Amino acid sequence: MSIIDISEVKPGSHVTLHYRLSLADGAEVINTFSDKPATLLLGAGQLAPPLEDILLGLKVGHHSTFQLAPGQAFGPRNPELIQRVSLATLRENSMIGEDFSPGDLVEFNAPGGGRYAGVLKEVGETSALFDFNHPLAGQALAFEVKIIGIL
Template identity: 90%
Template sequence: MSIIDISEVRPGSHVTLHYRLALEDGADIVSTFADKPATLLLGAGHLAPPLEDILLGLKVGHHSTFRLMPGQAFGPRNAEMLQWVSLATLRENAMIGENFSPGDLVEFNAPGGGRYAGVLKEVGETSALFDFNHPLAGQALAFEVKIIGIL
């Protein structure tokens, strides 16, 4: 019988940790430090792949903050992800009676099933401009982690 070494985070590990993702100016996006820790399965999409990659090789008790360059965690901003959508398409995707304002996150049905979302930037007479980039695309971020347990 062999003993599996689970002393460090590997692909497929269940990791219990506290984590904090913050903007470069220190504003929290998400943090578990004031609440109970999170348990994540690496590779299941709970964190963006670049954030999961940071966890690989870390050991129980590790606590540090990693600085991510603009675009490193959620990719660079892509100008082609700014798109005009006809108001007819917007109405097809809206809840009955829903009004949209710039800054709203609107979900759309994807061709072939599934959903995707964009942030409304402006509304014209016949179409609306949406930003389909991830909201954190192109941002410099801080990712603080404290590894509590690994299975």
């Protein structure tokens, strides 16, 4: 007599899986299928909550691809998150002199601790323009998952 594992992914589960996240045009963002699988703790912020929600209820061996509408996984793009940062502020954070180019992801110290990041769009004479949206915000995505184990 064999015991069949009927466990399914629940909040707080440790899930070992392969996953691939790609843009609508097929460009891969992340792919664990060609490497070792990932082990994630649901609810720990290792995946965006909408991606974690997709995993809930899946069983070991499940393998499929989910199509996500623009903004579904990482939220819509927020124009208020495109902001100018003065070069004086960048100097105060000792970031002037570092070699940044438009398109670079730059990390900042957040007031009160912690860190946040923005993509540098352009550097002017007195300020730099940053996009603090998640790089995948507003994007249509494909999320392929294969559940290997659940604890």
